[in-house]
Amino acid sequence: MKIRSIYMALALLLASCARDGQKPLEAVVNEALARAEQQTLLMAEKYAGREGRLPRTWENGEDVSSDSRWWCSGFFPGTLWYVYENTRNPKVLEYARMYTSRVEREKYTTDNHDVGFMLYCSFGNGLRLTGDKAYEEVLLTGARSLATRFKPQVGLIRSWDHNRDKWQYPVIIDNMMNLELLMWAAERSGDKSFREMAVSHADKTLEHHFRPDFSSWHVVSYDTVSGQPHLKQTHQGFSDDSAWSRGQAWGLYGYTCMYRLTGDARYLQHARNIAGFLIGHKNMPADGIPYWDFDSPDIPSTPRDASAAAIMASALVELSGFVEPAEGEKYMAFAEKQVRTLASPEYTAQPGENGDFILLHSTGAYPFSSEVDAPLTYADYYYLEALTRIKQKLQS
Known part of the structure; x- marks a missing residue:
């Protein structure tokens, strides 16, 4: 009943947009997906002969790539899978398989937590769309x-x-995004320990990572004996007590996902609380694209982060289906605003420009002057996911 009500609300929202002279949302999504296919194919063709390399960003007019070890290695393959899901272009499928294979060795990675990003965005989407048993x-x-x-x-x-001299056992909010892999593994293998780990991680993060206003710290380091936090700070945000925008989006997405996978009402309520913090923040720009940190002292003369907007939009579309109709309509309206902005010429590159990335104006790590006002693979990935989720709602 909630889902049906959300669709009715979405239909009313579309009708309102038409009356206001806006392009219908369905047309915005379809045109954005068509442009994404153009750019993604150009990128795939460009890197096809660069054995083992994957796009990372584009700066000073030059390609910046990585091998599979970089934490973002799974995002471009995942983008190809989303393009294929929407177009069924056999050439895109060929590239999706090829670039996914470039990440396979990361299945043995044990020295960082980004395995979920690397593998579930690539092989996970590939398995979902093809059923290829080798991907399992x-x-x-x-x-x-x-x-x-x-x-x-x-x-x-x-x-x-x-940084072992500073952190005993560091856990970053981004780590919520790796739990979906463990939850999938528990269901597929029957090994309940995977699920127990994911739930434990989500529970302790909920307990220790968030402030009373539902913003989150970036890094919480735990004492390895007591299991309690000994340090809470930032690594990529403005300050230890600031709200780094992409970190807030990771939290929103992570708890929305964990509610879908567990049905635990605590996770749904926490996702709603984070959404309220983000949507209602006094420093959220009118177009829905956050500044890189909500507490940057240079607002409004400071970079935006399109990647944070894309992650947030994708999460809000999913969250809208889990709540009462009026609340769901609010989430959908904000996600629509974000997607319309991202799909505009201000944030979407022209074909063949921007190093063949789709989106402009993301911020990787501002304090380190790294990937500032630059295209990023994960911005493109979550943008495609948001577009796909909206398209599926419109077609239901």
Whole structure:
């Protein structure tokens, strides 16, 4: 009943947009997907002969690539899978398989927590769309590798191994995004320990990572003996007490996902609380594209982060289906605003420009002057996911 009501509300919203002279949302989504296919094919063709390389960003007029070790390696293959899902272009499928294969060795990675990003965005989408049994083995092996980073005494998956002089057991909010792989592995393998790890991680993150206003710290380091936090700070945000925008989006997405996978009402309520913080923040720009940090002292003369908007929009579309109709309509309206902005010439590159990335104006790590006002693979990935989710709602 809630889902049906959301669709009715979406239909009313579309009718209102038409009356206001806006292009219908369906047309915006379809045109955005067509442009995405153009750019993604150009990118795939460009990198096809660069064995083992994957796009990372584009700066100073030059390509910046990585091998599979970079934490973002799974996003371009995932973008190809979303393009294929919407177009069924056999050439896109060929490229999706090829670039996904470039990430396979990461199924053995045990020295960082990004295995979920690397494998579930690539092989996970590939399995969902093709049913290729070989992809199952990669994902299960990857889940076992990720599970080695879970310490029962702490109850969380360790994020990083560096800065040991400062952090005993660092966990970053981004780590919520890797739980879906463990939840899938539990269901597929029948090994309940994967689910227990994911739930434990989500529970302790909910308890220790969030402030009373439902903003989150970026890094929480835990004492390895007591299992309690000994340090809460930032690594990529403005300050330890600021709200780094992409981190807030990771939290929103992560708890929305965990509600879908567990049905635990606590996770739904927490996702709603984070959504309220983001949508109602006094420094949220009118067009829905956050500044890189909500507490940057240079607002409004500071970079935006299209990647944070894309992650947030995708999460809000999903969250809208889990709540009462009026609340769901609010989430859909905000996600629509974000997608319309991202699909506009201000944020979408012309074909063949922007190093063949889709979106402009993302911010990777501002404090390190890294990938500032630049295209990023994960911005494109979550933008395609948001478009796909909206399209599916419109067609239902």
